Amino acid sequence: MPTAYQILEAIAISQQNTRELQRSQQMQRLFLDKGPFGAYIKDEQSRVLYYNQELQSRFLVDAEKWLGKRDSEFLPDPEEGRRVMENDQIVLKTLQPLKLIEEVKIPGNDQPCYWLSFKFPFSDGATGDRRIGGISIDITESIEAQRSLTELNRQLAEKALELEQKKQELIYLSDMADMLYSCESEDEVYQVVALTCSKLFPNMSGCLCIISNSKNYVQMNSYWGDGKTTKEIFSQSECWALRRDKLNLLSPRNSGLVCNHLIHPVSGAHLCIPLFGEGEIVGILYIYSLEEISPEEQQIAEIVARTLGFTLNNISIKQRLTYDSLRDGMTQLFNQSYMETITEQRLAEADRSGESVSIIFLDIDNFKSYNSRYGHVTANIVIKGLAKLLLTSIRSFDIACRWGGEEFVILMPNITLENLRKRVEEIRLDVEKMQLRDGDQILEGITASFGIAVSEPGITVKNLLNRANQAMLEAKRTGKNRVREYVNTCN
The missing domain is CATH 3.30.450.40 (GAF domain)
Structure with missing residues (x-):
């Protein structure tokens, strides 16, 4: 049986996790509501489940008016609403993101507005139902x-x-x-x-x-x-x-x-x-x-x-x-989507030339505890500092990307394994020695675990990234703050 102290400690941890989740949700909602773009979520019948303040202010509606309704029910032109819903169904049918320009009339404006829209499918984590997410940017001026x-x-x-x-x-x-x-x-x-x-x-x-x-x-x-x-x-x-x-x-x-x-x-x-x-x-x-x-x-x-x-x-x-579509908003490094695209191109070039492509997957060690100690705002300073260090540590034709959270990926083409090992070890030491400040406050230093994978003829982007990720996880498992190479145990 757990002791009373253990029960209280578990409750405290649960409460802390709940507060952190609430802060994260608040930050996400603040980002969506304050961004200069329209954002929305719909269900499989194209009924609106959420829309941000930008759409509310553009269409002069409150936060509840459109909920549960389809575009054809609230847009000034029902034909426009029908076209929007058709695009929604394409996303659900193909389960692929859709990029398009949509013409929409705004109340009080005789001239139509043009939106560059990015629609994408995803699943509701709570119910498993399919959803349609959308981001729309006004490009009428263009x-x-x-x-x-x-x-x-x-x-x-x-x-x-x-x-x-x-x-x-x-x-x-x-x-x-x-x-x-x-x-x-x-x-x-x-x-x-x-x-x-x-x-x-x-x-x-x-x-x-x-x-x-x-x-x-x-x-x-x-x-x-x-x-x-x-x-x-x-x-x-x-x-x-x-x-x-x-x-x-x-x-x-x-x-x-x-x-x-x-x-x-x-x-x-x-x-x-x-x-x-x-x-x-x-x-x-x-x-x-x-x-x-x-x-x-x-x-x-x-x-x-x-x-x-x-x-x-x-x-x-x-x-x-x-x-904006290729970069991570916080670090200005390339984002995951661009990294996958450019890696595919580099692999095709490597297959033709007989060269190889190397992927480095790195993850900041113990970052959750760092977040807990300093808070998300200060922890973001670490993310930005590491991104800046990576940019100064790689060659001009190497590509650094923020994979997500505290994970980063570096693509290095045309480099020997010996030089790759040396370069990654140098980056690891640079991270370990990096001085971090929040104003006058000196922050605790960080370390990172690194995984290396080198391409083989015919390898896919997914497999190459998975190999580098596996090597990084091995570095974590064996003590952190170290570099590990992927070893193909099948050969």
């Missing part, structure tokens, strides 16, 4: 920007019919718009614009000058033509277009303001056009000509600048959405 770009292309097509002599110029602009729409990075955008401007203004030179992220200086990012007539790096105050937020033209027939970024002696015609992206100026399109810059050429340059601004805005939105 859709409108794309429509603006489409409208600009339409205007360019009409201009081509009206001005046959400008047909070739409009073809160049149309080609530029098509290429910009396919660009995935700002560097690609700069290359496309420089190439197009060299065709549109064959007797001129120019460049794109972009404001740095720090806002402290402007830097030339791409150039075309012969002879540079502007500084490669200068301050924003040296350009009148940036100071006044409007076009600045200096030419023999237009005695405009002389920008201080121009290289002396100043002659010919100089045109600076501000680039607007995401509601702010991000740089200038600069064009230089020995002769005058005609009103038609100036108009074309403005079209290029406007299109470039739309594109930079789209790129920024796309990169932000992509970044």
Whole structure:
């Protein structure tokens, strides 16, 4: 029979676990309710079981109004509700996540809103029933920007019919718009614009000058033509277009303001056009000509600048959405989904090249007691500190991911087993020596257990990760704070 002290101790532990569970649930609910996205849970009949404050505020409803109802019952347009429910059924039928753009009307707004929605199936841990989870992000601004770009292309097509002599110029602009729409990075955008401007203004030179992220200086990012007539790096105050937020033209027939970024002696015609992206100026399109810059050429340059601004805005939105979907919110390391995807790619490359891929699975030792001692907020400092250490301890082409909780995974391609052992042991020692602080408070140090697995031809992502995880668990079992390699006992 347990003693009274043992019973009281068990009760105290149970109460502590209950409080920790309640705190965790409160944090989860706070995250869902305060996030700038719509979140919801539905049952197998698409009846709403939960929706967060973002949806409540968008649709002007309270926390109870939609519960137990289907989308077709509360959305302003029943047809929209039917489409949403059809997508729900696809998720339940395939048991696979679904990513799509949904058009939804919001009360009090005549224009529809567009949501980038991620729907996924899961099981209720208490009942075993299937559920549909959803996260929706408002991308109306991006859709409108794309429509603006489409409208600009339409205007360019009409201009081509009206001005046959400008047909070739409009073809160049149309080609530029098509290429910009396919660009995935700002560097690609700069290359496309420089190439197009060299065709549109064959007797001129120019460049794109972009404001740095720090806002402290402007830097030339791409150039075309012969002879540079502007500084490669200068301050924003040296350009009148940036100071006044409007076009600045200096030419023999237009005695405009002389920008201080121009290289002396100043002659010919100089045109600076501000680039607007995401509601702010991000740089200038600069064009230089020995002769005058005609009103038609100036108009074309403005079209290029406007299109470039739309594109930079789209790129920024796309990169932000992509970044958020691939990263762990706390540590900014890659997340589990991305790690599984990139590991599959690396394994395919390894099979073709005859190389190998190594996986390191690591878990912080005794982290539950650490949580109990310091609390979740302080314990999160440890998670972030370890993530930062991992990023500084791996090669530029290695990939670190937060697997979940206090578990991390590192993918290391093209490394010998000897060097792998040495590198992982160095990381283990770095973790052991890591100094942790919460403000002025010095925190207790941590250790981690590491598991190593090296790929074999034909191995799956799941098996490789399982092997590394098994090795890590063996490190835990044999004393923690050590490195263990997976040993295939079947061979």
